[in-house]
Amino acid sequence: DAGVTQSPTHLIKTRGQQVTLRCSPKSGHDTVSWYQQALGQGPQFIFQYYEEEERQRGNFPDRFSGHQFPNYSSELNVNALLLGDSALYLCASSLVWRYTGELFFGEGSRLTVL
Amino acid sequence: GENVEQHPSTLSVQEGDSAVIKCTYSDSASNYFPWYKQELGKRPQLIIDIRSNVGEKKDQRIAVTLNKTAKHFSLHITETQPEDSAVYFCAALRAAGNMLTFGGGTRLMVKP
Helix, strand or coil: CCCCEEECCEEEECCCCCEEEEEECCCCCCEEEEEEECCCCCCEEEEEEECCEEEEECCCCCCEEEEECCCCCEEEEECCCCHHHCEEEEEEEECHHHCCCCCEECCCEEEEEC | CCCEEEECCEEEEECCCCEEEEEEECCCCEEEEEEEEECCCCCCEEEEEEECCCCEEEECCEEEEEECCCCEEEEEECCCCHHHCEEEEEEEEECCCCCEEECCCEEEEEEC
16 A cells, blocks of 8 residues: 655755646545645645645745646645745645544655755 | 644653653644654654543553643653654644644654
């Protein structure tokens, strides 16, 4: 049973560029959430996708956008990158209908903006 | 929205001693409180969780307590081992939405 998989694992971009990160949820899960974890801090909620729609959003600007596909996989897009966007981006999957709260995290995509 | 505060930010203990990490939350509607362990360069891994209808939960050397009235919960690790060294995060979740709010983390160092 595959867990949550993310790609790429590491990437380097320059200010102003755009980036797309990808996530495949744990088998059987239908909800994907994205979190940003800056160095030395706890993860911060970006947004959550269920049934191909954004259901909840944290305090992040519109430069952060996403998408969920019919197979439940998801993408996170960040436009006009800033130095402050450098972080570990974590994808987490869950089953929304259970409302158990348990999230399964992927290994993350470490983004460095120069 | 929810706000979770975690203390201490760093904790150093001798192998075999106990470690306690405390968190407070602000939203009385929160009803699920997980604890994650994150090793350097790795993903957060769930180590124990507790729901608001329970006051205490134990799993071998790890236990979590919850005080709903005071809105705080704690992680207790007994007989610490060097492999317990990591960053620990508490989190809180409201009934709807599966959106976790994390604390700032505690770096636990267990000295052999």
